[in-house]
Amino acid sequence: MAKQEDKILLAHGSGGKIAHELVNRVFVTALDNPMLARLDDSAVADFNGRLAFTTDSYVVSPIFFPGGDIGKLAVCGTVNDLSMSGAKPLYLSLALIIEEGLPFRDLERIVASIVKAASKANVVIATGDTKVVNRGSADKLFINTAGIGMVPPGVDISGNNAQPGDRIILSGTIGDHGIAVLSQREGLDFSTKLKSDCAPLNRLVADMLEVCPDIHSLRDPTRGGLATTLNELAQQSQVSIRIEEEAIPVREEVHAACEMLGLDPLYIANEGKLVAIVPAEDADKVLKAMRANPYGRQACIIGEVRTGNPGRVVMQTRIGSSRIVDMLVGDPLPRIC
Amino acid sequence: MAKQEDKILLAHGSGGKIAHELVNRVFVTALDNPMLARLDDSAVADFNGRLAFTTDSYVVSPIFFPGGDIGKLAVCGTVNDLSMSGAKPLYLSLALIIEEGLPFRDLERIVASIVKAASKANVVIATGDTKVVNRGSADKLFINTAGIGMVPPGVDISGNNAQPGDRIILSGTIGDHGIAVLSQREGLDFSTKLKSDCAPLNRLVADMLEVCPDIHSLRDPTRGGLATTLNELAQQSQVSIRIEEEAIPVREEVHAACEMLGLDPLYIANEGKLVAIVPAEDADKVLKAMRANPYGRQACIIGEVRTGNPGRVVMQTRIGSSRIVDMLVGDPLPRIC
Numbered sequence: 001m002a003k004q005e006d007k008i009l010l011a012h013g014s015g016g017k018i019a020h021e022l023v024n025r026v027f028v029t030a031l032d033n034p035m036l037a038r039l040d041d042s043a044v045a046d047f048n049g050r051l052a053f054t055t056d057s058y059v060v061s062p063i064f065f066p067g068g069d070i071g072k073l074a075v076c077g078t079v080n081d082l083s084m085s086g087a088k089p090l091y092l093s094l095a096l097i098i099e100e101g102l103p104f105r106d107l108e109r110i111v112a113s114i115v116k117a118a119s120k121a122n123v124v125i126a127t128g129d130t131k132v133v134n135r136g137s138a139d140k141l142f143i144n145t146a147g148i149g150m151v152p153p154g155v156d157i158s159g160n161n162a163q164p165g166d167r168i169i170l171s172g173t174i175g176d177h178g179i180a181v182l183s184q185r186e187g188l189d190f191s192t193k194l195k196s197d198c199a200p201l202n203r204l205v206a207d208m209l210e211v212c213p214d215i216h217s218l219r220d221p222t223r224g225g226l227a228t229t230l231n232e233l234a235q236q237s238q239v240s241i242r243i244e245e246e247a248i249p250v251r252e253e254v255h256a257a258c259e260m261l262g263l264d265p266l267y268i269a270n271e272g273k274l275v276a277i278v279p280a281e282d283a284d285k286v287l288k289a290m291r292a293n294p295y296g297r298q299a300c301i302i303g304e305v306r307t308g309n310p311g312r313v314v315m316q317t318r319i320g321s322s323r324i325v326d327m328l329v330g331d332p333l334p335r336i337c
Numbered sequence: 338m339a340k341q342e343d344k345i346l347l348a349h350g351s352g353g354k355i356a357h358e359l360v361n362r363v364f365v366t367a368l369d370n371p372m373l374a375r376l377d378d379s380a381v382a383d384f385n386g387r388l389a390f391t392t393d394s395y396v397v398s399p400i401f402f403p404g405g406d407i408g409k410l411a412v413c414g415t416v417n418d419l420s421m422s423g424a425k426p427l428y429l430s431l432a433l434i435i436e437e438g439l440p441f442r443d444l445e446r447i448v449a450s451i452v453k454a455a456s457k458a459n460v461v462i463a464t465g466d467t468k469v470v471n472r473g474s475a476d477k478l479f480i481n482t483a484g485i486g487m488v489p490p491g492v493d494i495s496g497n498n499a500q501p502g503d504r505i506i507l508s509g510t511i512g513d514h515g516i517a518v519l520s521q522r523e524g525l526d527f528s529t530k531l532k533s534d535c536a537p538l539n540r541l542v543a544d545m546l547e548v549c550p551d552i553h554s555l556r557d558p559t560r561g562g563l564a565t566t567l568n569e570l571a572q573q574s575q576v577s578i579r580i581e582e583e584a585i586p587v588r589e590e591v592h593a594a595c596e597m598l599g600l601d602p603l604y605i606a607n608e609g610k611l612v613a614i615v616p617a618e619d620a621d622k623v624l625k626a627m628r629a630n631p632y633g634r635q636a637c638i639i640g641e642v643r644t645g646n647p648g649r650v651v652m653q654t655r656i657g658s659s660r661i662v663d664m665l666v667g668d669p670l671p672r673i674c
Contacts, residue, residue, distance in 0.1 A: 015560025
């Protein structure tokens with residue numbers, strides 16, 4: 001391999017000959033599917049039903065971290081956003097902004113990770129785009145994925161649908177992703193065994209919908225953490241939410257790291273967890289279905305929806321007192337997703 | 338307004354309180370529509386038919402240029418990619434990666450431009466995302482838009498469909514966008530009157546399809562210019578293409594700038610032009626329909642599709658000789674779109 005081919009050049013984003021070579025060498029081969037291989041400006045497919053559409057850009061630093069990388073994150077994150085509307089994810093777009101000089105092997109490793117994650121989530125990378133910017137004009141690699149999914153008939157999941165009396169279920173431990181990325185970035189060694197929880201949650205949601213098509217709200221507590229997500233749901237539905245600190249699972253390593261750094265696990269990003277708001281009478285069967293799925297083994301009821309004080313989230317602490325849990329203010333952990 | 342609110346902060350991308358304020362203040366108000374205002378992880382809409390899906394990231398520098406800005410470009414570029422499959426553009430996603438410190442007024446000006454362009458193209462911004470990265474980790478602002486459109490029944494447009502004998506139509510002058518951006522970036526004054534051709538082409542394509550549902554191929558010659566686009570079409574359809582230099586309209590200012598800088602207008606990006614490959618017997622009526630549309634006034638037949646030498650593009654020059662026109666090699670004008 002010629003030396004110049006070891007790194008991404010500006011010309012790889014030019015739209016010209018070398019850009020076509022990159023697309024064919026790295027993307028079309030790896031992401032082998034007929035929609036993408038047509039190489040037209042748009043992918044085309046038949047679609048009949050209720051369409052869910054979402055987008056997210058991923059700017060995580062570093063691009064490789066314990067338990068994943070920016071590619072896996074970009075697939076799982078958008079798969080999860082679709083899943084949170086109850087949709088079955090079908091198609092993703094994949095758009096890369098690459099800083100000139102990125103090693104080819106890093107790009108290939110990330111594309112391999114994208115392929116693996118897309119296969120696991122059973123979604124097709126249907127269309128894509130690659131831009132290259134001058135050295136110093138971006139930080140290694142940013143990825144945007146947009147996603148299209150189909151919402152099954154009868155499913156109506158929204159942050160607006162929480163009702164007083166509903167139970168709040170959390171699918172597992174919080175803070176794993178944020179602390180894993182932070183420890184990699186800062187070279188901290190307090191959490192060598194900790195990995196990001198980055199995972200596709202579409203099958204977990206499908207399992208939940210099978211036993212309870214009437215799930216009211218679903219959301220994955222990414223940026224801003226569990227606290228911010230609960231505040232969003234309380235505000236959107238104009239209800240209050242009460243949670244119990246003791247019920248919220250936090251790994252020992254995450255707890256220790258947060259203590260040391262003065263962070264609160266409630267505000268740390270997760271990439272493989274969800275919060276579900278379900279009718280009280282359905283809570284047990286939803287919980288049972290979740291615990292039977294690898295991504296919901298530690299699912300538990302953490303609280304309930306109440307009337308009064310619309311938009312307020314209150315937590316009963318371990319020592320028995322109550323405190324208001326606000327949205328994240330400021331940003332203790334930038335570029336975590 | 339408090340001083341800290343004059344610029345975008347890292348916390349505006351945190352997912353927390355100040356991020357919600359940004360979304361509500363800048364996006365939800367400006368992009369007022371019920372799909373976005375739900376503020377769920379995905380937008381949901383009914384869809385029945387053939388779906389076209391595309392994505393593009395925009396990294397143009399500078400973010401404001403004569404005739405447009407990165408916001409207008411991000412809407413028009415994706416509207417045009419959908420249009421090139423014959424689809425009627427319906428929904429766009431909008432994802433911003435902002436460098437910390439971007440003036441709020443720049444962001445608001447760009448969002449206003451997005452609103453205007455989306456309204457002109459009659460598309461809904463259905464879902465969005467905002468990330469903020471540390472100063473120096475991006476260059477002011479990158480935008481990704483993905484788009485969803487509906488392909489009308491009976492329309493089958495692809496770069497694979499060009500047939501020997503087909504006529505090649507170009508919708509107007511080439512090189513305007515690339516030279517306008519370049520002159521702004523480099524502070525060149527040879528083209529003070531030149532503006533980017535950045536425009537939504539969906540209505541032009543609808544007008545063309547009305548008189549000729551059997552259009553074989555459509556493509557907008559953006560990165561890599563007309564030369565690269567024609568090479569793509571010749572390769573995808575395994576045909577050769579012959580064009581006439583004299584037939585290709587180039588503005589005097591673009592011609593002069595290219596002469597001075599040693600550039601070839603055939604390789605300069607356009608953002609409001611298209612190439613159509615149509616059956617010979619339909620060429621005149623397509624041309625007539627194009628010339629009746631504001632974005633096709635200068636449309637003309639520039640060549641034809643031939644058998645033999647699959648993938649080759651040959652140009653008959655003004656002086657009567659023939660030369661092979663290859664794809665763009667290298668990148669004379671990075672970050673032009």
